[in-house]
Amino acid sequence: MKAILITGASSGIGYQTAALLAKQGNKVYGAGRRIEKIEPLQKLGVIPLSLDVTNDDSVANAVQHVIDESGRVDVLVNNAGYGSYGAIEDVSIEEAKRQYDVNVFGVARLTKAVLPYMRKQHSGRIVNVSSAGGRSTSIYGAWYHSSKYALESFSDALRMEVQPFGIDVAIIEPGAVKTNWGFIAADHLENSAQGGPYEKDATKMAKGLRKFYSSKKLSDPSIISKAIADAINKKRPKTR
Numbered sequence: 001m002k003a004i005l006i007t008g009a010s011s012g013i014g015y016q017t018a019a020l021l022a023k024q025g026n027k028v029y030g031a032g033r034r035i036e037k038i039e040p041l042q043k044l045g046v047i048p049l050s051l052d053v054t055n056d057d058s059v060a061n062a063v064q065h066v067i068d069e070s071g072r073v074d075v076l077v078n079n080a081g082y083g084s085y086g087a088i089e090d091v092s093i094e095e096a097k098r099q100y101d102v103n104v105f106g107v108a109r110l111t112k113a114v115l116p117y118m119r120k121q122h123s124g125r126i127v128n129v130s131s132a133g134g135r136s137t138s139i140y141g142a143w144y145h146s147s148k149y150a151l152e153s154f155s156d157a158l159r160m161e162v163q164p165f166g167i168d169v170a171i172i173e174p175g176a177v178k179t180n181w182g183f184i185a186a187d188h189l190e191n192s193a194q195g196g197p198y199e200k201d202a203t204k205m206a207k208g209l210r211k212f213y214s215s216k217k218l219s220d221p222s223i224i225s226k227a228i229a230d231a232i233n234k235k236r237p238k239t240r
């Protein structure tokens with residue numbers, strides 16, 4: 001039984017992954033700001049944790065809770081994230097910083113908080129949920145995609161640093177998955193463009209995003225949950 005902390009467990013990929021990992025017999029701490037959305041998972045044994053990945057104290061408290069209760073942290077799944085879409089000219093630097101604070105620095109905060117424990121254990125696995133958009137970009141996606149590009153390179157550097165301590169780092173790169181993600185991205189895109197030079201195109205794209213993310217054909221988040229569980233359960237080669 002592994003002690004697993006997963007962020008963004010209140011919705012979509014994180015919710016289904018917390019459920020799957022609990023069903024596999026792990027002690028799962030499901031974290032998010034909207035803790036009430038995680039509570040239904042208690043019936044599977046998931047322990048809801050209040051967490052805002054942009055807040056240092058909140059991160060420290062969440063990790064301390066896991067350590068106090070389980071005495072260790074075997075796996076960290078950095079899944080919390082959102083897409084702040086909008087034209088570069090339209091998106092304020094303040095919002096761009098918020099995007100990085102969740103998608104990049106949020107991951108860094110959690111990572112820095114668990115590493116001292118994982119190093120002492122001489123074992124641990126960190127799974128970072130990036131995106132296919134961490135390798136390719138799209139119009140109006142500068143801040144989201146660059147944040148995921150940053151996460152990719154952060155994860156690769158981290159893997160090299162912590163490998164000597166018996167800690168492994170995996171990256172998951174979902175394509176489009178049926179969650180709230182597309183609707184949140186569409187709202188950001190539409191709101192940022194209101195009354196500005198990109199309004200017509202951005203509004204059209206936002207409409208398209210909502211339609212696309214409403215499609216029954218879109219992949220279910222359980223596909224990504226299985227990939228995350230595989231990344232946790234697979235034995236990794238000793239040398240690479």
Ligand code: NDP
Nearest residue numbers: 008010011012013032033034053080081131176177179181
């Ligand atoms: P959802 O919008 O359904 O879930 C996002 C989760 O992130 C929520 O649980 C939310 O929790 C959490 N979150 C956002 N901000 C914060 C914060 N400041 N502190 C703590 N938690 C936060 O989207 P998905 O499940 O789709 O997204 C999960 C990950 O997958 C993200 O990193 C996303 O970028 C990535 N991804 C998604 C794709 C898709 O098509 N769905 C494609 C590629 C990648 P709460 O609001 O309760 O805090």
